[in-house]
Amino acid sequence: MTAALVLAGAIAAAAPQTTAVPGPASSRVVLLPFDNFSGATEARAAVAGLITAGLWKKGYEVIQGEPVEQALEAGRIRYLESLTAESRRRLLSDLGASALVTGTLYSWVPEDHPSLSLSVRMVSAEGTTLFWNLVGLSADETEGMLGLGRLSDMEPLAREAIARLLRGLPAPGAAPSSASLEGRPWRLAAPLTYRSEQLQKGHVYRAVLLPVDNQTSVREASRDVSDVLDRRLAQSGLFDVVEPAELRAAILAEKVRGFTDMNPDTLHRLGHRLGTPLFVRSTLTAFRPGGLHGANRPPQVALELQLVDIDSDRLLWTSQHARRGDDYASLFERGAITDVVALADRTVSEMVRALRDTRPTAPKAAAAARPPKGAVP
Amino acid sequence: MRSPLTILLVALAPALAGCASHTTTQYLHPNVDLGAMKTVAVLPFENVTQEQTAGEKVQRIFITELLATGVFQVVEPGAVNKALRAERSDLAVSGLAPADLKRLGEALKVDGFFMGTVIDFNESHSGSTPAPEVTVQLRLVEAQSGVTVWNTSKTRSGASLSARMFGVGGDSLTQAAREVVREELHTLVK
Numbered sequence: 001m002t003a004a005l006v007l008a009g010a011i012a013a014a015a016p017q018t019t020a021v022p023g024p025a026s027s028r029v030v031l032l033p034f035d036n037f038s039g040a041t042e043a044r045a046a047v048a049g050l051i052t053a054g055l056w057k058k059g060y061e062v063i064q065g066e067p068v069e070q071a072l073e074a075g076r077i078r079y080l081e082s083l084t085a086e087s088r089r090r091l092l093s094d095l096g097a098s099a100l101v102t103g104t105l106y107s108w109v110p111e112d113h114p115s116l117s118l119s120v121r122m123v124s125a126e127g128t129t130l131f132w133n134l135v136g137l138s139a140d141e142t143e144g145m146l147g148l149g150r151l152s153d154m155e156p157l158a159r160e161a162i163a164r165l166l167r168g169l170p171a172p173g174a175a176p177s178s179a180s181l182e183g184r185p186w187r188l189a190a191p192l193t194y195r196s197e198q199l200q201k202g203h204v205y206r207a208v209l210l211p212v213d214n215q216t217s218v219r220e221a222s223r224d225v226s227d228v229l230d231r232r233l234a235q236s237g238l239f240d241v242v243e244p245a246e247l248r249a250a251i252l253a254e255k256v257r258g259f260t261d262m263n264p265d266t267l268h269r270l271g272h273r274l275g276t277p278l279f280v281r282s283t284l285t286a287f288r289p290g291g292l293h294g295a296n297r298p299p300q301v302a303l304e305l306q307l308v309d310i311d312s313d314r315l316l317w318t319s320q321h322a323r324r325g326d327d328y329a330s331l332f333e334r335g336a337i338t339d340v341v342a343l344a345d346r347t348v349s350e351m352v353r354a355l356r357d358t359r360p361t362a363p364k365a366a367a368a369a370r371p372p373k374g375a376v377p
Numbered sequence: 378m379r380s381p382l383t384i385l386l387v388a389l390a391p392a393l394a395g396c397a398s399h400t401t402t403q404y405l406h407p408n409v410d411l412g413a414m415k416t417v418a419v420l421p422f423e424n425v426t427q428e429q430t431a432g433e434k435v436q437r438i439f440i441t442e443l444l445a446t447g448v449f450q451v452v453e454p455g456a457v458n459k460a461l462r463a464e465r466s467d468l469a470v471s472g473l474a475p476a477d478l479k480r481l482g483e484a485l486k487v488d489g490f491f492m493g494t495v496i497d498f499n500e501s502h503s504g505s506t507p508a509p510e511v512t513v514q515l516r517l518v519e520a521q522s523g524v525t526v527w528n529t530s531k532t533r534s535g536a537s538l539s540a541r542m543f544g545v546g547g548d549s550l551t552q553a554a555r556e557v558v559r560e561e562l563h564t565l566v567k
Contacts, residue, residue, distance in 0.1 A: 192442075193441070194441045262455075264455050264459050283437070306437075309453075313452050313453040313456040314451070318440060318441040320555075322551055362447055
């Protein structure tokens with residue numbers, strides 16, 4: 001633990017602090033404390049330091065620490081991964097910045113075979129996502145041919161992960177950018193996908209992402225998958241996904257008892273308040289982290305999605321998909337995904353990409369009975 | 378002129394495509410007018426396997442495959458569960474009488490019900506390759522009369538020949554279930 005704290009301190013100290021001379025508002029961003037699901041308390045400071053350094057390198061002035069904590073307290077903002085439109089505007093206005101940077105640290109394993117996974121998001125005052133990306137990286141994945149180039153210590157590994165995370169971040173004032181939706185490798189089966197013809201190309205549909213129905217024994221899996229699902233749906237260009245903070249506010253206002261109370265009547269009430277009849281239901285049936293400390297067990301994810309129109313009681317999109325980390329391994333086991341959140345992100349990305357690429361199913365005029373061979377009349 | 382390699386590949390293709398064991402039985406009502414069935418509901422699948430979530434898993438696969446045929450409008454499962462709860466306190470469908478189905482059909486405004494039972498859903502291994510065993514029984518019942526118009530049962534068991542020969546690949550349980558459901562539906566609609 002002491003070593004980990006020293007590491008966190010070293011990384012944080014190496015990062016530049018907030019500049020004294022304020023830049024133009026378009027380059028000034030507020031860095032919120034990352035949600036930390038990793039269980040490593042020291043990791044948050046280490047990541048904040050590296051993210052600040054990365055943002056500074058791209059030309060951003062970063063507001064963080066004490067002034068941000070005070071503004072969060074004054075605004076009574078508790079959930080940091082998603083803010084309501086009002087909270088976001090007030091926070092940015094109070095701190096004189098143009099965008100918020102939020103993020104989630106999913107895992108941070110500094111010993112033996114180090115690994116980490118995290119995501120970052122930059123949101124404008126208007127709510128536009130200017131950038132989002134997720135990276136999962138283990139020391140094993142950095143190993144080149146003949147074992148060369150392996151990043152065996154946490155500090156260089158974290159630096160490399162965050163450099164990869166921020167690689168596509170646009171410069172201040174540039175057009176929004178985000179990681180692309182990856183499709184399936186040619187040799188692997190496509191997600192099982194149905195797309196209704198009511199889901200037309202060229203339209204953007206406002207949709208509510210319901211909390212993931214987690215049928216696995218990994219408690220945090222629901223949160224992790226919700227996070228990547230939310231972003232990947234928004235990236236598809238098909239959906240304007242309601243912010244989780246807006247959904248939380250609607251649930252409170254409608255006095256919904258909890259996420260288990262999501263029957264059609266409740267959804268009608270929430271849909272009315274949120275301005276859309278479209279809800280995405282998701283069921284996670286497998287979420288198995290890979291073997292820790294280099295154990296040879298690939299991570300696994302299996303997910304099912306349904307887009308429901310509660311006004312017509314019809315399904316507009318259904319998808320099922322399952323992947324293992326070693327599905328992506330090529331020659332010499334290179335390319336395998338070792339982090340389960342990175343695998344979930346890839347799985348979701350393939351599902352959403354398949355939706356985008358699938359032609360809508362046109363209804364047939366009538367069912368046609370196929371005379372069965374050997375049927376019993 | 379074909380090369381010997383091409384000839385060999387053409388000759389082996391059917392064998393390599395997969396030779397897991399398949400068994401099918403089916404029934405189609407002689408007087409059924411499927412064209413009259415436009416909107417259907419899929420009732421929760423019964424599960425008689427040891428795998429607790431097999432019913433839900435296969436039901437979801439079935440719904441996607443059914444929608445992909447483009448033949449039927451399928452009512453959202455949440456609305457089906459709500460109507461079923463109003464009819465019965467639990468979600469068991471085995472005890473639904475024709476009169477119950479008629480009332481449900483009116484409540485959901487559907488012409489028919491698809492029902493399913495997952496009989497086998499397990500994965501053994503043949504050496505290191507997966508050898509899934511899946512048996513799914515499906516039924517289509519007319520809502521107004523409660524008459525079964527289509528009934529089919531299909532089993533797929535064992536590893537594909539390519540998996541057995543080369544010891545790589547092989548279908549997962551989900552892929553096997555998807556194949557079974559797709560082939561069963563293929564006996565109903567062109």
